[in-house]
Amino acid sequence: MTTLNSRVPEGPIKDKWTTYKENIDLVNPANKRNIDIIVVGTGLAGGSAAASLAELGYNVKAFAYQDSPRRAHSIAAQGGINAAKNYQNDGDSNYRLFYDTVKGGDYRSREANVYRLAEVSGAIIDQCVAQGVPFARDYGGLLDNRSFGGVLVSRTFYAKGQTGQQLLLGCYSAMNRQIARGKIEMFNRHEMLDVVKIDGKARGIIARNLITGELERHSAHAVVIATGGYGNVYFLSTNAMGSNATAAWKVHKKGAFFANPCMTQIHPTCIPRSGDYQSKLTLMSESLRNDGRIWVPAKIEDAKAIQQGKLKPTEIAEEDRDYYLERRYPAYGNLVPRDVASRAAKERCDAGYGVNATGEAVYLDFASAIHRYGSEQAKIHGISNPSKEKITELGEAVIEEKYGNLFQMYEKIVDDNPYKTPMMIYPATHYTMGGVWVDYNLMTTVDGLYCIGEANFSDHGANRLGASALMQGLADGYFVLPYTIGAYLSKDIRTGKIPTDTKEFDEAEKQAQERLEFFINNKGTHSVDYYHKKLGLVMWNKVGMARNEKNLKEAIKEIQEIREDFWKNVKVPGELNEMNVELEKAGRVADFLELGELFAKDALERNESCGGHFREEYVTEDGEALRDDENYAYVAAWEYTGKPSEAILHKEQLEFKDIELKTRSYK
Amino acid sequence: MDLTLKIWRQKGPQEKGQMVEYKVTDISEHMSFLEMMDVLNESLVAKNEVPIAFDHDCREGICGMCSLHINGEPHGPDRGITTCQLHMRTFKDGDTIYIEPWRAKAFPVIKDLIVDRNAFERIQQAGGYISVNTSGNTQDANAIPISKHNADLSMDAAACIGCGACVASCKNSSAMLFVSAKVSQFALLPQGRVEAADRVRNMVAQMDAEGFGNCTNTGACEVECPKGISLDNIARMNREYLKASI
């Protein structure tokens, strides 16, 4: 049985990474030319890793299911990327970034990894600027910063509302340079279906060419998984439609432990679902909560009338509104943290007070902000006795200046003018803190198999602060993995090319082939989406924002039933050896149907509330999350044994030597 | 609402394609265009027919994956948006909608509505980068101040999502708007100036080799571009190219 060794270097936290780098074995440049590395996924994590490894001299083969690395899900990130540069001279430092991240993660991340992340964060910005990433600048020509939730300093770098896009284009261009040099071989529209292990080491993958449908064998001395998060297990999420868990789940089945699957972030301000046909959810920046007030009708008959379209929000009198966040959290009001705001919205909607046709939305109202700003402007401009219309006009101008692009985006999707009538918002699944377990080297429990970016688990604990996922992806790919993988590969310089005509490759390919054939030949009755939606509903209702023992036990049973039915009755039209989108989806949903169960099992095991994991049984007297450091300050790393229900739990005890464990209080 | 759809079906690159008519009913005006396509595909799967292949991923207007020529316009009738952001309220009950893939020699059809945009990849590989190593040994980010004006212009050019609507809208299938956006982003920054001449020469040469047509300043690309990439970039690229040639 594999045991867990986090391989965190000895010594003071500030010196760990430096000492580590000084003491590892290096690979001579001439030998690097004889070593192949496979990188699966070319988002920020995989793209930056592929570019850096190729630049060092390794032969890199990179894979992505889109037609170009530039389209990876990372492109959608809007807000920004953190770095401890202290350009604003407001007291930022590596230690402070480290501290905020560990605390923000509710003390369930690994100290040493997070410190290293903070330590390399500054170099990320230098790197990206050198690459031509057009970050926002102030009038003096220097880089601009904004601040983000959960911190007291201004350390977030941004490129308009398109930070993820610009950072991804930066590492994509670094990749292009290496593709042109022949050091990266890029396999677009390819999906990894399995990892191949030889003598206990990861030595290659089976990939499907999504255009021809052919299965391909690719060998390498090491394999890097950078395939992003598994939020689409909920069907509806803010993730791109194709985001999936297949690669992470397949390596789990081949021996890589899966850590903290239940730790998922639900974001409170998304545009709500409008009907059963809905395919995904769109995030609205959290900054809106600075000025918007959140409410639902206080009377159930008003709520019903609104749901049926018989009443407008503006027709509900002030005293008939329930500003439930202000009521429940007088100190923080509308600015409570993400998880609290999300749960409170769900509670009201579950009670029947939702404000759209599906009953799953609450109002985010700017009317009082418009009035407040308008009156202020009137004073500033010396307008005495301004009319109501004048105040509204002035106030709307201020709001437009601050949030104009968001309001416009909202209006396009919902076809409602948010200046005139309150926005509707609802929480949505956004980011997965859990993932493949890795040690300090970013290596999984399988030798030579690495996992980076959102696909791994290490840096964010039970909750991720804004602007830190982009930072982690690029830190892993540009600055951490290139060192740690070298230390491993230094022992492989005499191995030579790994052949693909071995029994291990035969076996893995055969299994993948049989599974695909099953889908095509099954001729069942229900579409893949039918099952995905069913799974999503169970996940959302019973393994969503708030969990309890009874629901989790039911969820496990229901997921098993859906899975059984799926393997009997799923229908996939089309053929094997052609582009077949339904077939691609079938494989992904099959994996979600197993991951979902482990997710629920993990949630059931963790008898505490922390970050994105909220157990209704474990709350303080005033309804806040109740963490249990005594019994649960560990990483839950699951070992696969044939069935998700029989996975074995391994615990990595978390040590907090440099930060004192404290209750996160928002009151 | 109920709609008649005339959709291009093509089994593979070598196969002959044709327009096929489909009916969809009960379409909500709140659906996005791609959700309407999902509904149609669900009904095809139910009938054991092969669903219609189309490209998409983020469904938020940023990845550049979705395409679709709708009633003769790339990304459909609305301005400044991608197909995934187009909503059915733009259409009326009883409408007939024509849906085709991007048409350009350099974008061969892979299947149904999906085309191969790898020509764009190769153009970028020809020089769409700054030759800096990712070693972490770059100088401090604030060592070279960049005027806000240029940084903003560079950002505007960098906003291109590589969707290819500019090519699809152009009567000559020219890729000038796309290539000029890339060239401009780097040319406007001190970091990118060093190899600006080589970059523009190589990228333009690759663009020609891929079989894109010439630009005759019609401006259809700018009108149809979902990200408002401006024709000024083409002018800037032409200047850069001229400078590089003398």
Ligand SMILES: Cc1cc2nc3c(=O)[nH]c(=O)nc-3n(C[C@H](O)[C@H](O)[C@H](O)COP(=O)(O)OP(=O)(O)OC[C@H]3O[C@@H](n4cnc5c(N)ncnc54)[C@H](O)[C@@H]3O)c2cc1C
């Ligand atoms: C709307 C939105 C806004 C966000 N805003 C922010 C923000 O402001 N700041 C921040 O820090 N974070 C933000 N995040 C989170 C952040 O964007 C992601 O966590 C991060 O980009 C993930 O990067 P990644 O490289 O790990 O994975 P991804 O970018 O998801 O890349 C995954 C890659 O894997 C490939 N892939 C997947 N499966 C396979 C397979 N089986 N075979 C082959 N290839 C495969 C894909 O093609 C892709 O290339 C946001 C997320 C969303 C959804």
Ligand code: SF4
């Ligand atoms: S220039 Fe506009 S239309 Fe052309 S690829 Fe870029 S975003 Fe698309």
Ligand code: FES
């Ligand atoms: S699906 Fe990403 S831009 Fe339309």
